[in-house]
Amino acid sequence: MSFEQSALSRRAVLVAAALLPLAAGKAEASAATLDSAQDHYDRAARLAGDDPVLRQIVKALSPGAVPPSVPAPEPLRIFDDVAVVSTGFVSATALVTSQGVILIDALGSPEEAEQIIVPQLRSVGVDPSKIRYVVAAHGHYDHFGGAQFFADRYGARVMMHPADWDLLAADAPANAPARDLEIVDGQRLTLGDTTVSFHHTPGHTKGTVSAIFPVRWKGRRHTAMLWGGTNPPAATPDKRVLLSSVLGFAARMRHAGVDVELNNHGASDYGLARMEELRSGSTGSRNPFVLGQARAQRFMRVMEHMVRGRIATDEEAGAAASPLRSPRTCC
Structure with missing residues (x-):
């Protein structure tokens, strides 16, 4: 097992050069919006087809969108080495490696961890006692709520970006895990035969x-x-931060050759429906989570224009709402 941080080296210089599109993305995101909100929404719709x-x-990124109430699906291995368990509203994703499990997100409470994640992982052949790391993708309760359960019961290490560890420290929400490992941009976590790279994509939270x-x-x-x-997020400046994150992460996806799109809220990206397609075999040998690189990039372009539209909507209304800090805000 290793938990690597960037160092000043020749490799770091090469990585920095590879990520130059990220800087370009940030510059583009900071530019004034020239098109109307509807122009961006229409462009996103055309890209989506x-x-x-x-x-x-x-639909998920449209103004006024409300997360749908969706029945909890049965757990499923969506890849040979990836299992998803879900409440319908939020999902936890288990990456199975040769030396244990990395769990990305932990649902909303110790009870959900014990009563949903543990038995459902076992039902698809994943041993929860082998969870070595729990990664909270951000500091809202529905992502960190079960993390301390795995730390206490199985000795798992809990990982989160320091900005959201700070958020939890300031607000002291129920079920917050004890502060543990911090994630920095570009950090890699290697467990057995699997290496995960983490990228700071602020906007939804810092x-x-x-x-x-x-x-x-x-x-x-x-x-x-x-x-x-x-x-x-509610505040217009925070939406601009989100836009920079979308642009920068799209560049990193392109560099890595990403061809699979996943989301921790499966109702927002047709993920729960794709689970059922896979379970039923209606797609044959094709895995519906494999979009291909071009379609994965188009997904990010759709996100980009929806966020640009949301920024333009704010500007057209002359409104810059106050940010919501509570870790109980979700999605």
Whole structure:
């Protein structure tokens, strides 16, 4: 097992050069919005076309969108080495490695960890006692609520970006885990045969992180991303931060060859429906979570234009709402 941080080295210089699109993305995000909100929403809709995954993210990012009430699905291995358990509203994703399990998000409470995650992972052949790390993608209760349970019962280490550890320290929400490992941008976590890279994608919260990692389907390797926080923040400046994160992460996805899109709120990206397609076998040998690199990039372009539209909506209304800090805010 290793938990690596960046060092000043020749490799760091090469990585920095590879991520130059991120700086360009930030510059683009800071530029004044020239198109109307409707222009951006229309562009997103055209990019989405009749693609159900892309159409669903358009709906999720539209002004006034409310997360739907969806029945909890049965757990499922969506890849040979990835299992998802879900309440319907929020999901926890288990990455199975040769030396244990990395759990991304832990649902909303110790009770959900014990009564949902533990038995449901066992039902799909994943041993919860082998969870070595719990990663909270951001500091809202529905992502960290069960983390301390795994730390106490199985000795798992809990990981979060320092900005959201600070958020928990300031607000002292129920079920907050004890402060443990901090995630920095570009950090890599290696467990057995699997290395996950974490990328700081603030906007939804100041400390939201998104992950890129290898997966296998019927023995064939793919590269997945898991977007850490979908719902746009209330304040217009924070939406601009989110836009920079979308642009920068799209560049990192392109560099990594990402062809799989995942989300911790499966109703926002057609993920729960794709679980049922996979379970039923209606897609044949095709895995519906494998979008291909071009479609994965189009997904991010749709997100970009929806966030640009949300910024323009604020500007057109002459409103810059106050940010919501409470860790009980979710999605």
